[in-house]
Amino acid sequence: MDSLSINSLLEDLKNPNASVREKATKKLWRIWFQQKGIHGLEKIDQSQKLLDAGKTTESESLLTQLIQEQPDFAEAWNRRAFLYYSVGKYKESLADCQMVIQINPVHFGALHGMGLCYAAIGQYLDAIKAFKRALTIQPYSLVNQKLILECTLRLS
Template sequence: MNEQLINALLEDLKNPDEDVRNQATEELWRIWFQQKGQYGFERLERSQTLFTAGNVKQAEALLTQLIDDLPDFAEAWNRRAVLYYLLGEYQKSQADCLEVLKLNPVHFGALHGLGLCYAALGQYRAAIQAFRKALAIQPYALVNQKLILECTARLS
């Protein structure tokens, strides 16, 4: 991945102009999804199609195979984390989010997902930390600000 481009896009996430932020967000997702070329991208799309059609086990198997084939493909880990989260398997999702962050420490989606997992498990302090890390990358992400407030309220 082009480190200069990534750094410029990360800076754009902090721009007061919403259009600039939205373009940067879209471009980062595009780069992350296409990190492993057409093969990786097509597998991610196929897994999403399977999941949407209700073929959850097939979607999970496809993502697991993709991770086995390309263990450094952060977005494959992230997509499986999303799948696990949607199934209510928060510890599995959490583990996959942590793998994403080892590979891509600025993956705001994985930080957000990690926060959601911690919150779902009642670990509100850890959730707040994850949402704050996501906010450091995407300071205008209102959803993370809202979730920090919700988790803080649950602590009192």
């Protein structure tokens, strides 16, 4: 998909109409998951099935192999960041989220993930910054607004 279409979808994330925002969000996720074609998508699906089955080591290995094969596949990094976060490896998750943002600076999911990681390790100011960056892309995100308030309360 060309950058004009992506820019249009990013603009739709700022639309007051919730339906427009929801469609744009789904389309962006689809683009990100399909960035490397069917091979990348199949590997990500396979890793998620392993994770769902409690096979985190196998899931991590699969994602790491995919990242080695395709280091510019942002969603492979993002899925591994999610895996790390889900098992409490917050610093590893944060590092992967930062890679996602290097590859795809508008990846609101990775920015949200960065905020969650920072909050989990008690770095609330950094968490707030990450959630605010996510809000510049998705200004109507209630979850990020709520998390900013929660982190702000923890600072006081």
